[in-house]
Amino acid sequence: MAQKIKLSTIADALGVSTATVSLALRDSPLVADATRDRIKDHARAIGYIYNRRAASLRTSRSGIVGVVVHDIMNPFFAEILRSIESELDRSRQTFILSNHYDQLEKQRTFIDTLLQLGADGVIMSPAIGTPRDDIVMAEENGLPAVLIARTVEGAQVPVFRGDDAYGTGLATNHLISLGHKRIAMIGGTDQTSTGRDRYQGYVSAMEAAGLDIMPHWRIPGPRTKQAGFEAASRFLALKDRPTAACCWNDLVAIGLMNGIARAGLVPGVDISVTGYDDLEEAAIATPALTTVWNGQREVGRQAARALLDKLSGHAVRPSQELIKPELHVRQSTGKPVER
Amino acid sequence: MAQKIKLSTIADALGVSTATVSLALRDSPLVADATRDRIKDHARAIGYIYNRRAASLRTSRSGIVGVVVHDIMNPFFAEILRSIESELDRSRQTFILSNHYDQLEKQRTFIDTLLQLGADGVIMSPAIGTPRDDIVMAEENGLPAVLIARTVEGAQVPVFRGDDAYGTGLATNHLISLGHKRIAMIGGTDQTSTGRDRYQGYVSAMEAAGLDIMPHWRIPGPRTKQAGFEAASRFLALKDRPTAACCWNDLVAIGLMNGIARAGLVPGVDISVTGYDDLEEAAIATPALTTVWNGQREVGRQAARALLDKLSGHAVRPSQELIKPELHVRQSTGKPVER
DNA sequence: CTGAAAGCGCTTACAG
DNA sequence: CTGAAAGCGCTTACAG
Numbered sequence A, B: 001m002a003q004k005i006k007l008s009t010i011a012d013a014l015g016v017s018t019a020t021v022s023l024a025l026r027d028s029p030l031v032a033d034a035t036r037d038r039i040k041d042h043a044r045a046i047g048y049i050y051n052r053r054a055a056s057l058r059t060s061r062s063g064i065v066g067v068v069v070h071d072i073m074n075p076f077f078a079e080i081l082r083s084i085e086s087e088l089d090r091s092r093q094t095f096i097l098s099n100h101y102d103q104l105e106k107q108r109t110f111i112d113t114l115l116q117l118g119a120d121g122v123i124m125s126p127a128i129g130t131p132r133d134d135i136v137m138a139e140e141n142g143l144p145a146v147l148i149a150r151t152v153e154g155a156q157v158p159v160f161r162g163d164d165a166y167g168t169g170l171a172t173n174h175l176i177s178l179g180h181k182r183i184a185m186i187g188g189t190d191q192t193s194t195g196r197d198r199y200q201g202y203v204s205a206m207e208a209a210g211l212d213i214m215p216h217w218r219i220p221g222p223r224t225k226q227a228g229f230e231a232a233s234r235f236l237a238l239k240d241r242p243t244a245a246c247c248w249n250d251l252v253a254i255g256l257m258n259g260i261a262r263a264g265l266v267p268g269v270d271i272s273v274t275g276y277d278d279l280e281e282a283a284i285a286t287p288a289l290t291t292v293w294n295g296q297r298e299v300g301r302q303a304a305r306a307l308l309d310k311l312s313g314h315a316v317r318p319s320q321e322l323i324k325p326e327l328h329v330r331q332s333t334g335k336p337v338e339r
Numbered sequence C, D: 001c002t003g004a005a006a007g008c009g010c011t012t013a014c015a016g
Helices: A007-014 A018-025 A033-046 A052-059 A075-090 A104-117 A132-140 A164-178 A193-208 A225-236 A250-262 A280-284 A296-311 B007-014 B018-025 B033-046 B052-059 B075-090 B104-117 B132-140 B164-177 B193-208 B225-236 B250-262 B280-284 B296-311
Strands: A064-069 A094-099 A121-124 A145-148 A159-162 A183-186 A244-247 A272-274 A291-293 A326-328 B064-069 B094-099 B121-124 B145-148 B159-162 B183-186 B244-247 B272-274 B291-293 B326-328
Touching: A007 A018, A007 A033, A018 A033, A052 B052, A052 B104, A064 A075, A064 A104, A075 A094, A075 A250, A075 A280, A075 A296, A094 A104, A094 B094, A104 A121, A104 A132, A104 B052, A121 A296, A132 A145, A145 A296, A159 A164, A159 A296, A164 A183, A164 A193, A164 A244, A164 A272, A164 A291, A164 A326, A183 A193, A183 A225, A183 A250, A225 A250, A225 B280, A244 A250, A250 A272, A250 A280, A250 B280, A280 B225, A280 B250, B007 B018, B007 B033, B018 B033, B064 B075, B064 B104, B075 B094, B075 B250, B075 B280, B075 B296, B094 B104, B104 B121, B104 B132, B121 B296, B132 B145, B145 B296, B159 B164, B159 B296, B164 B183, B164 B193, B164 B244, B164 B272, B164 B291, B164 B326, B183 B193, B183 B225, B183 B250, B225 B250, B244 B250, B250 B272, B250 B280
Parallel strands: A064 A094, A064 A121, A121 A145, A145 A159, A183 A244, A244 A272, B064 B094, B064 B121, B121 B145, B145 B159, B183 B244, B244 B272
Antiparallel strands: A291 A326, B291 B326
């Protein structure tokens, strides 16, 4: 590697000061057009690389935004990330990604890293059990936070997520309107706001229709395709087996349908199944999955926008506006078939 | 936000120099135990946050590693990323992730960002058309690179990937041994080394068995579940329709199977299908997918190790060792059924 | 429109 | 074992 090229290398070569070079490279109107062009051309010619660490040390702005979610392998988060990415790209912010796998320690380590790097902000889907103080600490140290998908009680920050109770209500009501009376709820956890809300939506819809809710019709836990697949045998062995399953998310629903098919039954005919999220793959599952659109794109876009607004000094109120989910009916639901 | 706490804040409070504080916080043996403990306790008590930008500016080591792949939403890369992540975590390196979506410009922007941040290295699955010079430029500017999944002709850097030709050979031979004579190859592109190698493996196996290879039996392009799904109708309409499909990857295979099922045929019975990669979901697909294990975990682990070795000054030879794929036979393949 | 100088918060020889 | 001082490469008042 040749001698490191820096601002002063350019300044010396062109007989100007580093201040002028610095301003010219950032297109400051303070520099004469001719000077600016001469500087930029030369910089490009000799392969100058801007040192962001040095600049950031001086300005205490890093151009880095952190994003931490449960697991990027989960297509739900992957879809959100895509829209965050395209939004941040537009404002030339670099983003650093991390999974916390719902481990508080991993999340804390990551936030610490962001603080050390002087990140400008963080978008997070908080790990289970995230205390309000973790968010407060970040903000007090100059790391503004925006939450997605889950909320943290008492944290005065913007949060973008869907109306989960309303969403499972849509799915459950759809099953009820088809004539189902015994409906299971598969997957999810009470440890997150999302989990509690989705379950609540199911319960409210069942109660409103005057239907019984059997505790053993709820199989909590599954959140992945694999877990949904494994839950199928438990579901199929259920006493008074339900004719329909309202699933925590699309992954669980698709896994469950695979498990049902493996057992020789036809999902969508023998057992109705609903998902949640409307992932890209819901439409091409076999059968195509009836599910609840959860606005991943919107969540990502709005969260990124809110953070960028915050960074540019606009006041962003800690909104709790929920994105309204929509039911997308496909082939995985039908009239109940009694044995 | 209170007054910024820095090394000198601690030094002043404790009546020592910043040099001593700096050394103490990094557990240098040069500092007396009592002094070190006093310093570390105080630092923790007042909530000191280490400024990595300042340190990095001074040491020109950033603790940042870049990772750029085609698309993290693709489970193939997601599985690789997981093992890279766990490997880098162990050495306390932060990693920055980016998708290039096979756009050279996006990849260049990202590499530029890494250079500006003074990243220590980059692990990349190069975008289609990546010239050797892009890699050379990065290395010359102090950003060592390690390649995964794809290679770049003439780049003198380590590359970790599977033996693709051998892998599709395994799948094709498996189909041939079941009695299939008309076998299609669905998906992939000739623009990547991976694409060429996988197609070559299929061709060689067909030729070795003395079977005809019809040009129209190849449907190039698809690399996603959605595209595989859409390819099903083209495949099913094929003249002299093949009895089996050797697919570019698991996503295409699963999509194709969904499309076949949607058309009223039974994948694994009417049409045999093989995948490639052995993603986690291959085992729970319906039917369970016969596929080629491609060692994602190994690729990620080895690539991360190689980069870390390079960073700690060990010489890493530009190896081309290929990971040996393995055939995993499941239910999506069977004897041919003639119409 | 341009330049000289200070300073962001660390680490590293060097001296004692 | 500890301290004084220089310097990493920028940007930003300030002066002209």
